[in-house]
Amino acid sequence: MGQPTHGHGGHGAGHEGGHGSLKSYVIGFILSIVLTIIPLVVVMNDMMGKTGTIVLILILAVLQFAVQLWFFMHLKDGENAKWNITALLFAALILLVVVVGSIWIMTYNTVAH
Amino acid sequence: MANSVSHKAEQHGHDHGHHHHDLESLKTFGFWIFLMTDVIIFGTLFAVYAVLRNNTAGGPTPEELFKMPGVIAETFILLTSSFTSGLAVLAMHAGKRNQLIGWLAVTFVLGAAFITLEVTEFIDMVHEGATIATSGFLSGFFTLVGTHGLHVSIGLIWMIGLMIQLRRRGITNVTKRKVEVLSLYWHFLDVVWIFVLTVVYLMGVM
Known part of the structure; x- marks a missing residue:
């Protein structure tokens, strides 16, 4: 090294x-x-x-x-830094909606029990 | 081994035309978009795991199942391999082809050690009766951690191919972009593993 x-x-x-x-x-x-x-x-x-x-x-x-x-x-x-960051932020948004949304629904909104 | 100098000369004489260069950087950007879709794949698998985590169906719980020493070893091995893949990129930008292939080889060995540990861990679990069909928790666990392991395995095969290509063609604009893209992929897998360690293993044994 x-x-x-x-x-x-x-x-x-x-x-x-x-x-x-x-x-x-x-x-x-x-x-x-x-x-x-x-x-x-x-x-x-x-x-x-x-x-x-x-x-x-x-x-x-x-x-x-x-x-x-x-x-x-x-x-x-x-040179693509701006687009890389834009794509990352978009992916992060979807990630948060999927993960937080799933946990929220399954924890507080299930009818079964 | 000794022809790294001639390749260095070839690299400098190589076409630095804007057209070619733009195409390569566009391909790198395309790969970044792929990584972002991979973020979403792993995101959904993490969501599934988080939701099913407590559904152990009378089978083993995370605390009973996980053996942390192996997991800690895997973590530091993968972390170090992320660093060595960065050193490969540095060697590439310095025009040192043999050093580049050397660091890729080190990265490969570390990645292979990681996969060996992980497969051993999975086999042990299955022998203890903890299979993918045992419970919702284990279905989520094997799918999430297995998908990461599959990514690492594919990366290893890719790395062998790239090392062969570097030996044959040296450092050109095309192989340069390929090394850059592979190292992005490898850093990305390290990041995913950090979240596996945090969400699956650390939260599992707490």
């Missing part, structure tokens, strides 16, 4: 709208490890109440998603 970081960043900046540097990948990797260890520690040691834990680990998962998008997938770079 002893690749030089220099040279690449300068090259990438003008080339295709950037594809990250070794530094950004390493930062992303460290952040995602930290964001994975925290929920594991909290859950395995029963450190918080049930609702608190669920909220915390879901927030950390979403943060982890953001880290991967930002540092690994370079969402904001490239």
